[in-house]
Amino acid sequence: MSSAAARPGxxxxxxxxxxxxxxxxxxxLPTATLHELAERTFDWLRTVDARFSTYRDDSEVCRLDRGxxxxxxxxxxxxxxxxxxxxxxxxxxxxxxxxxxxxxxxxGYVKGWAAQVASDRLVAAGVPNHCVNAGGDVxxxxxxxxxxxxxxxxxxxxxxAATCLVLTGTDLAxxxxxxxxxxxxVVDPRRGAPAAGLRSVTVVGPDLxxxxxxxxxxxxxxxxxxxxxxxxxxxxxxxxxxTDDARLLHSRTLP
Amino acid sequence: MRRALLAITGLAAGTTALxxxxxxxxxGQATAQDLPAAQxxxxxxxxxxxxxxxPSAAAxxxxxxxxxxAKPSAKPSPDRRPASRGSTRTGTxxxxxxxxxxxxxxxxxxxxxxxxxxxYGSLQVRITLSGTRIVDATATGMPLGGQSGQRSxxxxxxxxxxxxxVVAKQSADLSTVxxxxxxxxxxxxxLQAAIDKA
Numbered sequence: 001m002s003s004a005a006a007r008p009g010x011x012x013x014x015x016x017x018x019x020x021x022x023x024x025x026x027x028x029l030p031t032a033t034l035h036e037l038a039e040r041t042f043d044w045l046r047t048v049d050a051r052f053s054t055y056r057d058d059s060e061v062c063r064l065d066r067g068x069x070x071x072x073x074x075x076x077x078x079x080x081x082x083x084x085x086x087x088x089x090x091x092x093x094x095x096x097x098x099x100x101x102x103x104x105x106x107x108g109y110v111k112g113w114a115a116q117v118a119s120d121r122l123v124a125a126g127v128p129n130h131c132v133n134a135g136g137d138v139x140x141x142x143x144x145x146x147x148x149x150x151x152x153x154x155x156x157x158x159x160x161a162a163t164c165l166v167l168t169g170t171d172l173a174x175x176x177x178x179x180x181x182x183x184x185x186v187v188d189p190r191r192g193a194p195a196a197g198l199r200s201v202t203v204v205g206p207d208l209x210x211x212x213x214x215x216x217x218x219x220x221x222x223x224x225x226x227x228x229x230x231x232x233x234x235x236x237x238x239x240x241x242x243t244d245d246a247r248l249l250h251s252r253t254l255p
Numbered sequence: 256m257r258r259a260l261l262a263i264t265g266l267a268a269g270t271t272a273l274x275x276x277x278x279x280x281x282x283g284q285a286t287a288q289d290l291p292a293a294q295x296x297x298x299x300x301x302x303x304x305x306x307x308x309x310p311s312a313a314a315x316x317x318x319x320x321x322x323x324x325a326k327p328s329a330k331p332s333p334d335r336r337p338a339s340r341g342s343t344r345t346g347t348x349x350x351x352x353x354x355x356x357x358x359x360x361x362x363x364x365x366x367x368x369x370x371x372x373x374x375y376g377s378l379q380v381r382i383t384l385s386g387t388r389i390v391d392a393t394a395t396g397m398p399l400g401g402q403s404g405q406r407s408x409x410x411x412x413x414x415x416x417x418x419x420x421v422v423a424k425q426s427a428d429l430s431t432v433x434x435x436x437x438x439x440x441x442x443x444x445x446l447q448a449a450i451d452k453a
Contacts, residue, residue, distance in 0.1 A: 022431065024430065024431070131430055131431050133431045133432075133433075136432070136433050136434040137433070138431055138432075138433045140430070140431075144430055150430040150431070151429050151430045152429070152430060152431055152432070152433055153429040153431070153432040153433070154432070154433050154434060155432055155433065155434040163429065163432060166429065167433075174433045175433065176433040176434025177434070178434055200434065202433060202434065
């Protein structure tokens with residue numbers, strides 16, 4: 001049927017967690033199987049939304065924040081996320097802070113983490129070639145249906161229709177945090193004021209939840225301390241930042 | 256003109272991804288051909304998927320309709336304000352042949368999705384159908400000027416030639432885009448509206 005060079009694969013988009021989630025499954029599996037795996041993936045992300053949304057009064061995060069749910073009775077997922085967020089608070093010198101806005105909001109980790117788990121589960125389910133894009137947080141593995149490494153554009157901070165950088169790889173987590181969408185919304189938890197200096201931060205590495213948190217933290221640090229901090233991340237972590245004065249600075253080697 | 260090319264090309268990857276939604280099962284080599292198609296510079300109104308979709312049987316049964324987003328408790332982001340829900344139909348026939356399992360006689364028509372507001376204005380996705388299959392999707396109203404565009408040009412002009420690396424625009428054969436939440440959301444909403452009305 002299909003030649004060796006071209007697998008059919010499957011692409012789906014759904015609106016979950018207040019954003020567009022796109023899924024590109026590039027393995028040569030029966031279409032019905034791919035659809036089922038896509039459904040399972042979207043179901044997982046809906047579960048995460050129901051549990052972690054700060055916009056749903058009945059979510060676990062909101063109930064925990066209001067003191068209605070003891071931590072000990074929270075789901076294993078929520079407890080694991082809170083633990084990771086505490087680690088990240090330490091490793092980012094306090095700049096990744098789920099209480100930065102005055103209430104519990106782990107969103108800076110959750111979206112990336114959920115997509116990372118989705119990707120891990122796809123590998124376990126026999127789909128080692130895929131791309132998960134959760135509202136701009138990207139996890140790619142293997143190759144595209146055409147057999148090429150994935151090419152991930154990084155959105156241009158002043159032009160939503162353009163990209164300012166292209167990354168290529170077969171096993172990458174890419175998270176971009178920027179101030180271009182909602183203004184300077186990332187708060188420096190130490191000063192309580194919006195951070196300035198970095199227009200957009202892209203972090204590339206092995207784990208999307210951490211990449212997401214690191215990018216958020218670096219934006220909160222601003223320039224130049226955010227750049228200095230990113231430079232200290234050990235390999236294989238890489239980064240690229242765009243400053244408020246439109247300079248692109250990045251790790252010496254980028255994928 | 257250059258901006259228009261960049262704007263449309265930047266969306267080509269997303270466009271092809273979404274085009275395949277409708278063509279999922281049975282699309283054959285369509286998916287594999289999308290990627291090379293995405294890198295070709297696309298003129299405004301042109302097809303981002305030349306030859307990318309082959310005529311085939313009826314549309315897949317699995318719907319691409321967003322599920323969770325419809326819930327009222329979902330995140331109230333500013334670009335979710337309902338824009339004009341109207342749609343514009345043009346083309347040669349008002350309805351697609353839906354019953355046959357053989358390739359229908361291709362009749363081409365276009366359906367335009369709702370105009371969706373986002374930070375840089377409003378955009379609208381227009382799809383072209385051959386029978387029940389989407390063969391083209393283009394976005395109109397992408398930022399080609401206005402304040403965000405001017406700011407970008409100012410920045411380019413001010414920093415060109417200085418020692419640091421200046422943010423340059425790139426358009427290439429992309430699989431996906433990191434950090435594109437705003438536009439992708441607006442784009443997807445308008446596309447979905449067009450699909451719903453097709």
